[in-house]
Amino acid sequence: MEQQVLFTNAVGQALEQILKQHNGTVFTLTDDNTRREVLPRMACDALQNATHITIPAGEQNKSLGCLASVWESLQQSGANRHSLLINIGGGMITDLGGLAASTFKRGISFVNVPTTLLGAVDAAVGGKTAINFGGLKNDIGLFSEASHVIVSTRFFDTLPQREILSGFAEMMKHALLDSREEFFTLLDTDFSAIHTDTWLPRLERSVQVKQRIVAQDPYDNDMRRWLNAGHTVGHAFESLAWSTERDIAHGYAVAWGLVVETVLARMMLKAFPGDDLQQLATFVRQNYGAFHITCDDYDTLLDFMRHDKKTRRGEINCTLLSDFGHAHADCSVTDEDMCAALDIYRDLMGI
Amino acid sequence: MEQQVLFTNAVGQALEQILKQHNGTVFTLTDDNTRREVLPRMACDALQNATHITIPAGEQNKSLGCLASVWESLQQSGANRHSLLINIGGGMITDLGGLAASTFKRGISFVNVPTTLLGAVDAAVGGKTAINFGGLKNDIGLFSEASHVIVSTRFFDTLPQREILSGFAEMMKHALLDSREEFFTLLDTDFSAIHTDTWLPRLERSVQVKQRIVAQDPYDNDMRRWLNAGHTVGHAFESLAWSTERDIAHGYAVAWGLVVETVLARMMLKAFPGDDLQQLATFVRQNYGAFHITCDDYDTLLDFMRHDKKTRRGEINCTLLSDFGHAHADCSVTDEDMCAALDIYRDLMGI
Numbered sequence: 001m002e003q004q005v006l007f008t009n010a011v012g013q014a015l016e017q018i019l020k021q022h023n024g025t026v027f028t029l030t031d032d033n034t035r036r037e038v039l040p041r042m043a044c045d046a047l048q049n050a051t052h053i054t055i056p057a058g059e060q061n062k063s064l065g066c067l068a069s070v071w072e073s074l075q076q077s078g079a080n081r082h083s084l085l086i087n088i089g090g091g092m093i094t095d096l097g098g099l100a101a102s103t104f105k106r107g108i109s110f111v112n113v114p115t116t117l118l119g120a121v122d123a124a125v126g127g128k129t130a131i132n133f134g135g136l137k138n139d140i141g142l143f144s145e146a147s148h149v150i151v152s153t154r155f156f157d158t159l160p161q162r163e164i165l166s167g168f169a170e171m172m173k174h175a176l177l178d179s180r181e182e183f184f185t186l187l188d189t190d191f192s193a194i195h196t197d198t199w200l201p202r203l204e205r206s207v208q209v210k211q212r213i214v215a216q217d218p219y220d221n222d223m224r225r226w227l228n229a230g231h232t233v234g235h236a237f238e239s240l241a242w243s244t245e246r247d248i249a250h251g252y253a254v255a256w257g258l259v260v261e262t263v264l265a266r267m268m269l270k271a272f273p274g275d276d277l278q279q280l281a282t283f284v285r286q287n288y289g290a291f292h293i294t295c296d297d298y299d300t301l302l303d304f305m306r307h308d309k310k311t312r313r314g315e316i317n318c319t320l321l322s323d324f325g326h327a328h329a330d331c332s333v334t335d336e337d338m339c340a341a342l343d344i345y346r347d348l349m350g351i
Numbered sequence: 352m353e354q355q356v357l358f359t360n361a362v363g364q365a366l367e368q369i370l371k372q373h374n375g376t377v378f379t380l381t382d383d384n385t386r387r388e389v390l391p392r393m394a395c396d397a398l399q400n401a402t403h404i405t406i407p408a409g410e411q412n413k414s415l416g417c418l419a420s421v422w423e424s425l426q427q428s429g430a431n432r433h434s435l436l437i438n439i440g441g442g443m444i445t446d447l448g449g450l451a452a453s454t455f456k457r458g459i460s461f462v463n464v465p466t467t468l469l470g471a472v473d474a475a476v477g478g479k480t481a482i483n484f485g486g487l488k489n490d491i492g493l494f495s496e497a498s499h500v501i502v503s504t505r506f507f508d509t510l511p512q513r514e515i516l517s518g519f520a521e522m523m524k525h526a527l528l529d530s531r532e533e534f535f536t537l538l539d540t541d542f543s544a545i546h547t548d549t550w551l552p553r554l555e556r557s558v559q560v561k562q563r564i565v566a567q568d569p570y571d572n573d574m575r576r577w578l579n580a581g582h583t584v585g586h587a588f589e590s591l592a593w594s595t596e597r598d599i600a601h602g603y604a605v606a607w608g609l610v611v612e613t614v615l616a617r618m619m620l621k622a623f624p625g626d627d628l629q630q631l632a633t634f635v636r637q638n639y640g641a642f643h644i645t646c647d648d649y650d651t652l653l654d655f656m657r658h659d660k661k662t663r664r665g666e667i668n669c670t671l672l673s674d675f676g677h678a679h680a681d682c683s684v685t686d687e688d689m690c691a692a693l694d695i696y697r698d699l700m701g702i
Contacts, residue, residue, distance in 0.1 A: 068415060068484075075485045103454070106479065106492045106571075128457065133419075134426045141457045142493065220457075 003145045005125055005211065007204040009154045009197055011113065012043035015086070018111060018148050019046040024082030026050040029070060029097040031057035034089040038115050038155050042088075050086070051077045055096075062092045062132050064140070070100040081105045087146075090116040091123030094146075095138070098129030102144035112146040115155040117167025117194065118251060121174065121206050124149050126214045143219055151203055156195035164194055165287060166251025171202070172280075173229050173258060174209040180276070180324040187283050225329035228319040230258035236304035237291050243300070248291065255284045256291045259348060263341040264333060265320040272321060281348035290349035298339050305338070354496040356476055356562065358555040360505045360548055362464065363394035366437070369462060369499050370397040375433030377401040380421060380448040382408035385440040389466050389506050393439075401437070402428045406447075413443045413483050415491070421451040432456045438497075441467040442474030446492070449480030453495035463497040466506040468518025468545065469602060472525065472557050475500050477565045494570055502554055507546035515545055516638060517602025522553075523631075524580050524609060525560040531627070531675040538634050576680035579670040581609035587655035588642050594651075599642065606639045610699060614692040615684060616671040623672060632699040641700035649690050656689070 006014050019026060028050050030039055035054045039047075053073040055066045074083070087097030087110060094112045101110035114124035130141025156164065168191060175183040182205065193199060210227065217224040234250075234257025241248045259281050265271045293301070305316045316333045357365050370377060379401050381390055386405045390398075404424040406417045425434070438448030438461060445463045452461035465475035481492025507515065519542060526534040533556065544550055561578065568575040585601075585608030592599045610632050616622045644652070656667045667684045 064415075064419060071491055072485060075487065075490065099454075103450075103491050103493050105490060106481065106494055130457065134423060136426065139426065139456060140422060140454050142454050143457055 003147065003149065005149045005151060005207060007151050007200055009152045009200065011150055011152050011154055014150045015042065015044045016046050022084050024084055025079060026084050026086065027053055027074060027077065027079060028086045028088055029053050029055070029093060029100070030088045031055055031093055033057045034093065034115055037158050038088055041155070059092060062096050064131060064133060067096055067100055067131050070097070071104055074104050079104065079108065081108055083108050085110040086113060087111065088113045088115060090114065090119040094119055094124045095128070095130045095141070098144055098146060099131060099141050102129060102142060109147045112149045114149070114151065116159060117156055117164055118170060120151050120203060121167055121210070122170045124151070125207055125210055127218060151207060153195050153197070153199045153203060162249055164191065166249040169251035169255040169258070171206045173254060174206045176229065176258070176321055176324060177213070177226055177327060178205070178209045178325055183324060187279070225319055226327040228329065229321060229327055230254045230261050232305055232308055232316065232318045233257035233260040235308055236301045239304040240297060240301055252288050253291070255288045259284050260341050260345045261318050261320060263344045264318060264337060265322065267337060267341060268331065269320055269322050269328065271323055285349050290351050292351055293342065293346065298342060301342070302335055302338060354498065354500065356500045356502060356558060358502050358551055360503045360551060362501055362503050362505055365501050366393065366395045367397050373435050375435055376430060377435050377437065378425060378428065378430060379403050379437045379439055380444060380451070381405050381439045382444055384408045385444065385466055388509050389439055392506070410443060413447050415482060415484060418447055418451055418482050421448065422455055425455050430455065430459065432459055434459050436461040437464060438462065439464045439466060441465065441470040445470055445475045446479070446481045446489070449495055449497060450482060450492050453480060453493060458495070460498045463500045465500070465502065467510060468507055468515055469521060471502050471554060472518055472561070473521045475502070476558055477561055478569060502558060504546050504548070504550045504554060513600055515542065517600040520602035520606040522557045524605060525557045527580065527609070527672055527675060528564070528577055528678060529556070529560045529676055534675060538630070576670055577678040579680065580672060580678055581605045581612050583656055583659055583667065583669045584608035584611040586659055587652045590655040591648060591652060603639050604642070606635045607642045610635050611692050611696045612669050612671060614695045615669060615688060616673065618688060618692060619682065620671055620673050620679065622674055636700050641702050643702055644693065644697065649693060652693070653686055653689060
């Protein structure tokens with residue numbers, strides 16, 4: 001069955017419709033935050049008969065222990081292969097819940113209701129499920145699509161600004177992979193209104209970029225790697241931050257990574273007009289600030305990039321935009337080029 | 352990629368061929384028995400560079416703990432998404448190893464080399480992977496096919512007679528689902544020669560019955576339930592045996608279950624000539640003995656059958672043969688009919 005992605009702020013009604021077509025028992029999965037803040041606002045009578053499973057919030061709970069506790073709860077509440085699991089939360093909940101459902105009795109159906117911007121534009125759509133394992137992010141999981149995803153802006157009013165900006169960085173990435181027009185329209189919109197109905201069409205446009213790409217390469221062998229734009233450098237920034245106990249949100253790292261990798265695209269592929277790059281960098285600096293690095297960090301950063309999980313043969317690989325709406329995956333980048341791009345990033349960010 | 356099932360006793364050579372086409376690192380998974388008894392007999396030079404992962408033997412180790420230990424070993428030995436896992440063992444190893452591979456970094460390729468008759472004709476082919484969880488058999492898992500399965504009789508010489516007979520019961524089931532001719536040819540063959548080359552074509556014919564059925568219904572919604580023939584009653588016999596601390600092998604329970612359910616097929620569907628049923632019952636009694644039950648056990652057995660995991664709505668469901676080569680899944684059986692069939696089973700078995 002093909003996945004249905006619904007864009008609506010009438011979340012409760014959309015769920016009612018889905019549950020009407022479903023004969024088995026119903027379960028929800030939330031973390032303790034979404035259980036408290038979101039579940040009471042669902043306005044979905046059909047959920048009254050559901051069994052609610054809750055796990056503690058936080059990336060550290062995207063773990064085998066919590067996955068096993070979800071299986072246990074399903075078992076103990078008599079879930080069978082005709083049951084349905086509704087995952088309500090951010091990427092941690094939809095990733096872990098998707099994996100739990102896909103492996104319970106060899107797979108029961110699940111629905112994703114992302115409640116964060118990052119979850120809505122990234123984690124909840126595209127069929128990647130996972131937990132962290134052995135200190136590695138998303139190392140255990142599988143490809144399995146939710147039967148339905150309900151994308152809304154309805155619960156974004158509870159999100160801190162940092163969460164909004166984190167999700168917005170993935171929207172910038174999608175817009176870069178869409179068109180020049182879409183990119184500048186996005187930068188121009190009032191993103192303080194992101195929790196209102198007016199933002200739904202923006203969200204829809206963004207998610208559709210991901211859907212188009214994933215449809216052509218669901219198992220991440222080829223074109224799906226376009227979605228790694230900004231992420232080779234972004235992940236290295238995240239790793240450097242963790243190793244020095246600085247705390248940066250994933251999307252912030254992606255925003256800075258997009259600046260560095262767009263510089264690389266200009267250097268290596270002669271792509272991307274200088275003015276456009278300037279505007280991207282200015283937007284990022286004004287909204288995200290800068291991730292402070294010095295020349296002394298370069299060796300460590302290069303090392304992280306060489307060990308990125310998408311890398312083969314220990315060389316640095318980036319997905320570079322050859323133009324708005326088009327990327328080259330698997331571009332091999334020399335240490336010299338990467339260092340030059342990091343220099344320009346520091347100039348652009350005023351570091 | 353379509354699964355390749357190879358029928359050959361040149362197991363080492365077959366593996367060499369597979370590994371020649373593979374670029375990534377190679378891992379084997381065995382239990383401590385197959386590590387000691389089978390791995391040294393593989394005669395496959397290409398395995399010399401493989402990393403060997405071993406878990407303790409026994410159904411109680413088809414557990415989340417052992418699954419996690421396989422993930423850990425893969426991680427610590429630097430497996431990446433281009434690595435290959437070769438599962439060498441019985442159903443416990445191919446079920447658990449298939450699940451481990453299918454969820455490591457969202458899925459790496461795996462090869463199954465079944466070393467038991469039951470594994471060869473049942474577990475290793477058909478894409479069901481699983482571990483036991485929360486006291487329930489195969490409750491966590493997924494559908495995922497090995498890229499290759501190497502079916503051989505080469506390692507059957509180490510199997511105790513009880514193991515041979517256990518696998519042979521699934522071959523009887525396949526033969527019943529194949530044709531009358533195939534069924535009586537099977538009963539007539541010298542199954543003391545089961546570890547020789549002469550038995551390979553028998554094995555191939557048997558596995559192909561399963562392959563044909565699975566190809567039409569890989570996710571077990573419909574025709575695949577033909578393969579449950581004998582299993583509703585068989586599982587109930589197993590559960591009764593466990594609850595009274597009797598130890599019976601799975602295949603023995605299936606053999607007795609086939610007798611009871613063939614009686615039911617005659618009663619309910621007017622299928623199956625009486626002479627053929629007599630021959631089946633005689634063969635089972637002579638080779639498997641009888642599972643002893645009295646009228647006092649009926650209520651307990653009916654209760655187990657009503658809670659079989661394939662059951663909906665709490666009624667007893669069986670897959671009944673309507674003829675050689677044809678079955679009806681999801682036949683609803685009344686308590687009265689089941690008790691009558693159990694009475695006849697006891698007569699046929701001389702209990």
